[in-house]
Amino acid sequence: MRIIFKIINVVCALLTFAGVSLAGGKQEMWSRSYPLEGANSEIGGDIKVDSIKNSLYITGLKCVKEGVNIRGLVAVRKIDLEGKELWKQVCDIGVYGLDQTGCIAVDNKNNVYIAGFRYIEGKGKNLWSRKYDLKGNIIWDNTYENLYDSKDAEFKELACDAKGNIYAVGYKNTEELKRDQWLRKYDPDGQELWKVIFSGSGSKLEKEQGLAVDPEGNAFVAIYENGENSEYLLKINKYDVNGSILISKQYRDSREKNRSVNKIAVDNAGNIYITGTESVFYQGNNVFVRKFDAKGLELWTKSYPNFGYQQYTGSNIIIDNGMNVYVSATSGGGKDEKKYSWISKLDKDGNELWTTDYSGYSYGVKFAVREDGAFYVLGTETDKNNNSNLWVRKYIQYSEK
Template identity: 25%
Template sequence: MRAALLGLGIVVIAACGGGNNDNDNNHQGSGGKSTGGASSGGASSGGTSSGGTGGATGGTGGATGGSSGMDAGTDASAGSGGMAGSGGVAGADAGCLPWTGLPTHVPTWNKSFGTPLSDRAYAVVTDSSGNAFVAGVTDGTLGATSYGGSDAYVRKVSPSANELWTHQFGSTSGGNEDAYGIAMDWSGNVLVGGITAKGLTGASQGKFDGYVRKLTDGATAPTVAWTHQFGTSEDDYVLSVAADKYDNVYATGRTLGWLGDDDAGANAGSSDAYVRKLDGIGGVQWTHQFGTSAADQGYSVATDLIGSAYVTGYTEGDLAAPNAGGWDGFVSKVSPAGNELWTRQFGTAGADAGFGIVADVLGNVYVGGYVSGQVGCSSGGGADGFVRKYDSDGNELWTYQFGGPDFEQVLAITIGKGKVYAAGVRYDATTNLDSFVLALTTDGAPLWMQVLQNTAGKEYAQGVFPDLSGNVFVVGYEGTLNANQALIAKLAP
């Protein structure tokens, strides 16, 4: 169900992911699917970075300062098309990252959890004490009660990997509920977003409605503060959530109907992307819906310190520039009042998408996803993972592209202690499907890469997030597409 839900094929199952500054990473969250988050890290300047460090098999890729002709867009202030490959300095091709060319970073601990049925973790966020909060879906009983079908859940895990509580929820009529995105507001409340088929606060308006739920943490269980369910007569999904410093809440995803503020508005065609802003008690402030006559989807949302929202995803149309072919990725900045400030569209002749986004304290934006051709360095073949940095005005500062002959995808991204962390999946004929975590400097130089392999089966990393000490938590699931255990790993700084 979940692969078909997002139209992502075998690997990408839910989208959203992020972080905020070193002290505020939790406000944007991670995961989504793929994952949402707040901004983190410190200030960093734009420009180019060198080709990275040499590896045993021939060196690692570096970031380029701008990719010629691969990135174009619109600016609301100018009312015209943006500049292709604007921002940064054109950098030389530094080569793509060989998987054996970087130092490894062995996890402090790495564990799975679940029921005899299927369980998945999609997103993670941390609090000031280093506890992790994991969002996902279970077909069994992780908490006190199963509501039938698949249920959403939030699990609190201690810094030493012990379960503190699990909040499992669903509709009493036994439909399917999923939790794709998670974040924490500045007051320490947990925010979770996803989909419901039968309704959490009433009957679903379509096949699926989106929802955002606010939880107040407790010693042995959380308290539900409110649940905001919304939708149209069509299908509507929440794939990522974030919060700003005023405890406003943001959600993104896709809708086949019309969620916008103008009652006379209409869907642009197929699915549209959207950003919805709620206040701290769940009231709707505005909804910014956008798209083309083809399919469009928001995967991840993040916020900056002034309350601007950033969303990344994919478009099959001409959202901000002529489509390069198939899916193109996009990044869009929305003002605190809900107005589009700029949008950047990027892509190749194949399929390309942004799956995770995060903003730092200066409003720089980091995006992760995958591309089917060259956007930063020479393509490794198949689908390559990438991380791209924009400044607050939408100028591209650098792009780091990496991969081998098969495929790699960044599904979540975050920032912490001056580092950028990208998590995702890689596939090759030898190791099958594995999860990875890649660490970069904020200037785009690679630091280390760790493959996570719990079993001989498949592993899918879906969310990544740091704590205040710089430890990094990664969540996902392992097994097969239909029978899984959720997983969580902690890596030291």
């Protein structure tokens, strides 16, 4: 059986290299769990493939009970392609650090960057970032205290360019109970090179943002505002390596389908993709995927309706070399206590190829896709003692042609 799986892997790699779409199906190869000792729990954050495609990095939020309080610890693991843990590092982000699992990026030298916030008593949420080398050694750790006069601030997404520079998006709360969002670029030593601030025009900028960086170092940012009459205004901006604006587009949907954006991706041809949430009457929150050309012209929109009143959120989007689109969604549940999650694959024209459901008493899923078509899914499971642990599963894809 192992020999058969190896043969399938080789065939899939050849088909992908030749530009053939792997539209037939998928096969689960293995599943690994990472349980913690005692009554502690951990929630999955994100998963990335390294630059030479021979290992994976995953983040999680470890929750440790301290009397009546619960302390949040951001954990980073490096695992090999068979799921074996190679190293693990943990960072204390404070007693109130329970709503972040850390955003993560990997550069072309396999250095690992993680960022979010660190809670400091009397100073709120402060921007925080850390860099590890490929062996898990800390290169630098930065906490930016009182950067915003004790107003909460947080990194939301990270990405690296080919030169090892780091791009980050995030937000700060303002005096007027609104938010400012920003895009920052840092050098490999963590020194800020430039920043761009997005301020809401009389509206409220939401926390969620999407960030992607293309091979030339251009940065793509997706944000949205909760504007007048409860309408959402989507914005997509493209910046060059110096922070100058190249493209700025705004998209307003009807009130019947208020759309918010969570993630953005770019393919090798410069096409832009976003995923997020649309609010539909009598359906709860659905997930949508939208594709734009390189100039920001809308090409197609794919919606995933649900009729169980689940509050779905688009949680991840990746484009492979064949311009196939992978998207994941998660929901806190509807009328029951279950968690609902799924991953779906679309072709370049928005046609659904397959969808895999991970619903149950589990948290949302993230995933990473390799060039050979194999993909790895990160999720969270709840055991019989109601503790949460991380799991990772590997899938290969095959063609019916």
